[in-house]
Amino acid sequence: MNDDSRSNSLREITPLSIDELADAVRSTPRLLAVGARTKPRLSNVAAEFEKISTRRISGIIEYDPSEFTFTALAGTRLDEIVSALAEKGQYLPFDPMLVEAGATLGGTVASGLSGPGRLRFGGIRDFILGVRFVDGAGRMLRMGGKVVKNAAGFDLPKFFVGSLGCFGVLGELTFKVFPRPTCTLTLQLSVSGIDDAARLLADASNKRWEPDALELLPDGQSVVLRLAGPESSLVEISREILREHSGESLTAVEAATLWRNLREFRWADLNGALIKVATTASQLPSLHEALKNEAAQMHVSAGGDVAYIASPDGAAIAAKLQELTLRGIMLRGTGPLWCGRHAKSDITHAVKNALDPDGRFPRIDP
Amino acid sequence: MSIRSLRRLASLLPCDRFLAEPQQLATYASDGLTAFHEQPLAIAIPETIEEVITLVRFCRDEELAFVARGSGTSLSGGSLPIAGGIVIALNRLNRILRLDPAQRIAVVEPGVINLQVTQAAAAFNLHYAPDPSSQSICTIGGNVAFNSGGAHCLKYGMTSNHVLGIKAVLASGELVEWGSASRENVGADWCGLFTGNEGLFGIALEITLQLLPRPECYHTVLAGYRTLEQAGDAVSAIIASGLLPGAMEIMDALALEAATAAVHAEYPPGCEAVLIVELEGPREVVATECQRLDAIIAASQPVQARPARDADERVAIWKGRKSAFSAVGRLSPDFIVQDGVVPRKRLGEALRRIGEMTRDAGLRCANVFHAGDGNLHPLILFDGRETGTLARAEALAGRILKMCVEMGGSLTGEHGIGMEKRDYLPEMFTADEIDCMQRVRAAFDPNGIANPGKMFPGGEAPALQQRGLHPLEKSGAISRE
Numbered sequence: 001m002n003d004d005s006r007s008n009s010l011r012e013i014t015p016l017s018i019d020e021l022a023d024a025v026r027s028t029p030r031l032l033a034v035g036a037r038t039k040p041r042l043s044n045v046a047a048e049f050e051k052i053s054t055r056r057i058s059g060i061i062e063y064d065p066s067e068f069t070f071t072a073l074a075g076t077r078l079d080e081i082v083s084a085l086a087e088k089g090q091y092l093p094f095d096p097m098l099v100e101a102g103a104t105l106g107g108t109v110a111s112g113l114s115g116p117g118r119l120r121f122g123g124i125r126d127f128i129l130g131v132r133f134v135d136g137a138g139r140m141l142r143m144g145g146k147v148v149k150n151a152a153g154f155d156l157p158k159f160f161v162g163s164l165g166c167f168g169v170l171g172e173l174t175f176k177v178f179p180r181p182t183c184t185l186t187l188q189l190s191v192s193g194i195d196d197a198a199r200l201l202a203d204a205s206n207k208r209w210e211p212d213a214l215e216l217l218p219d220g221q222s223v224v225l226r227l228a229g230p231e232s233s234l235v236e237i238s239r240e241i242l243r244e245h246s247g248e249s250l251t252a253v254e255a256a257t258l259w260r261n262l263r264e265f266r267w268a269d270l271n272g273a274l275i276k277v278a279t280t281a282s283q284l285p286s287l288h289e290a291l292k293n294e295a296a297q298m299h300v301s302a303g304g305d306v307a308y309i310a311s312p313d314g315a316a317i318a319a320k321l322q323e324l325t326l327r328g329i330m331l332r333g334t335g336p337l338w339c340g341r342h343a344k345s346d347i348t349h350a351v352k353n354a355l356d357p358d359g360r361f362p363r364i365d366p
Numbered sequence: 367m368s369i370r371s372l373r374r375l376a377s378l379l380p381c382d383r384f385l386a387e388p389q390q391l392a393t394y395a396s397d398g399l400t401a402f403h404e405q406p407l408a409i410a411i412p413e414t415i416e417e418v419i420t421l422v423r424f425c426r427d428e429e430l431a432f433v434a435r436g437s438g439t440s441l442s443g444g445s446l447p448i449a450g451g452i453v454i455a456l457n458r459l460n461r462i463l464r465l466d467p468a469q470r471i472a473v474v475e476p477g478v479i480n481l482q483v484t485q486a487a488a489a490f491n492l493h494y495a496p497d498p499s500s501q502s503i504c505t506i507g508g509n510v511a512f513n514s515g516g517a518h519c520l521k522y523g524m525t526s527n528h529v530l531g532i533k534a535v536l537a538s539g540e541l542v543e544w545g546s547a548s549r550e551n552v553g554a555d556w557c558g559l560f561t562g563n564e565g566l567f568g569i570a571l572e573i574t575l576q577l578l579p580r581p582e583c584y585h586t587v588l589a590g591y592r593t594l595e596q597a598g599d600a601v602s603a604i605i606a607s608g609l610l611p612g613a614m615e616i617m618d619a620l621a622l623e624a625a626t627a628a629v630h631a632e633y634p635p636g637c638e639a640v641l642i643v644e645l646e647g648p649r650e651v652v653a654t655e656c657q658r659l660d661a662i663i664a665a666s667q668p669v670q671a672r673p674a675r676d677a678d679e680r681v682a683i684w685k686g687r688k689s690a691f692s693a694v695g696r697l698s699p700d701f702i703v704q705d706g707v708v709p710r711k712r713l714g715e716a717l718r719r720i721g722e723m724t725r726d727a728g729l730r731c732a733n734v735f736h737a738g739d740g741n742l743h744p745l746i747l748f749d750g751r752e753t754g755t756l757a758r759a760e761a762l763a764g765r766i767l768k769m770c771v772e773m774g775g776s777l778t779g780e781h782g783i784g785m786e787k788r789d790y791l792p793e794m795f796t797a798d799e800i801d802c803m804q805r806v807r808a809a810f811d812p813n814g815i816a817n818p819g820k821m822f823p824g825g826e827a828p829a830l831q832q833r834g835l836h837p838l839e840k841s842g843a844i845s846r847e
Contacts, residue, residue: 066605066711068520089608112551125555126527139798147707148520149739150776151513151562152783152794153821154803155526158558162551179608202468206491208582208648233650278548280469306550327552342553346540350809351559355802364554 012051018171026138033169035107038098039331045362074106074170091180093121106170112162116213119302125161130174136356166364167355181228186255189247194288201304202281216300218267273314273333277307290320383411399443406447413458415571423539434569436505442784470577476507492577495522513562515780517613520738526561531574537811565817567810581646585656586680589668590634597639598714600666601737615642620732628693631686634670698747706770707779710740727762741779783821
């Protein structure tokens, strides 16, 4: 175990194995697990919570392409997983974010972040199959399974998605994967404003084209639509789309740059606030209206089901979300962690108490 | 329970929606797992969510056990009544409250029938993807409680992958609302945790379901093989090719015999196994991918490969497949169905071992299974009138379950643990893991009143006796898978 870096503000305990992780949890009365800290607001909790980093507990420990599953340690970087899968012609259809930034698999689960590709087959919650985690009592437990279909026991793996380390420390994760489509094609369609954009997002999601991704760019002027499948069929489908909507298809290089910029949040100021908001396409006009006097930019992802808002003033955005009764979470910057409407309930505390009776992990409260 | 309390309970509903006569209770004594039966104290039939909340809070105050029940099609005994407890029958909460085609969601009450969601969505060219074989009768509330599957799980997932929001009354009496109309969530995934709770957490009152655009085009192929192994090899080749079919199903000889007798399905003669593969998507994509699929199947040496030429032929292929289970009922007075999962590459080995174990037990077993996701459905045939055969069949079922876990799979792919497999839970989870689940359960249900005795090992066993097929099964209205 390595804790030589405790002196600075990013001090953390860095266990080297899953057993060391369990030991570290047992010997630390207040702690939060962290990965690569690519979503720094999520680990900005009260100072009494020591940080245990999983980044040295890394590696894919089982991968059988014919089973459509892999198991990796929580600190495994997404880029390692993405390339191991690509070598075998497979991928994570939820399209993980911050891959080049160094995000880990465990941090991606705890933060509940999915990328543009969640449109077609679902988000990270739809691909997680099993977890090995340390509960608040310091017990190493397995929940879920390692096969693509399983209905035995409560679905704690799903529950951990988006749970921010408040219920347990993730050690190992099993995921379902899919064969990677042979080809993708990206169209950039112009829209005349937020109403037009919201309409296009809803319409295109319902079409026979089965888009793989559908995003409103931060410029607010264009919707990008990605198709995935055999090359010849994509060309034909794209012709039909371009007959109905004005726009153009991007070259492979242009498309790769565009998707990388979205995936890595390169459009957003690294020093400002970045907030993820659960939305629907029909809520976008009022959200847009509420933000018009703020110095804010918005990337709308997954056909309108999620918005990422960047702004120098996170607290102001959080207040707007509260007015709109939308729910968000701050990934970067300063301001409240939970933004907008978050109902309090007794069951939250009861389940927290069941999994973490001594309050070893931060409270889940908004 | 005191007479006074019982009277108070009866007064919560009009007398025609509170049943306590023995002949009325008998209807609810079994679910889809007919080997178990138990007489409840009473049946409460609420019509509104307020009535459900009142009933659950009454049960909480009186520490009275309750079982929420939809159409009673659980194959794991999940909706079996509790002795001395009540059944809350949710069939009259059967309204589709909202259908939003732009957002592609439906908000439904728990008693809505699975297939009715797709029927309502069809007007907007949408559908609800989870399709358990009992979909024409099973309810969404039951699907949520048991995280039901179907034939399309590899590509589309199970019920939990389609639940976006849940309003529920917990066994603690608390009313909660999780999720929303958005596919994205913020914070821990409570809908994910609730789905598959097997009725141990509380009762879902309103469920927001995601709908998907109906695929424009299908390519469905039925291929007959001389051996099960060849059919399995064809599945492996399809997986290796990078195609992602919507469904891949295999039926063995005994299942084929049953389907032929029951719905006059026609299969290539001399086949030990039939494989059904279905591609779906935009017409341009299917047109390209079907050529690849047909080439792979042709190379897998089928006795015959028969693509559906039109929608009617496709329906006929699926009718044979979905009727297979009730059809097996014609071959045998009684049967038990299991739904263990094995890693897909070990399907062949699993089927061989099931065959050996079945012969050793002196029984017959038909196999129909979801080949794409390794979800087995061995149907163990027996005659309950012969002394000792039910015990032999149960012992065989137990050996099959243990084999699935040993192979790195699961006790259940889509039926749940319920009453049937509760004693096998320790095969898959350690004592600490079961303790953790029990603590979670106690958070939702501190008094242990919601479907007690299910999922976890131990507890009083209800009466076990062979009662033949479920009446609905005999009529062909439902089937077990």
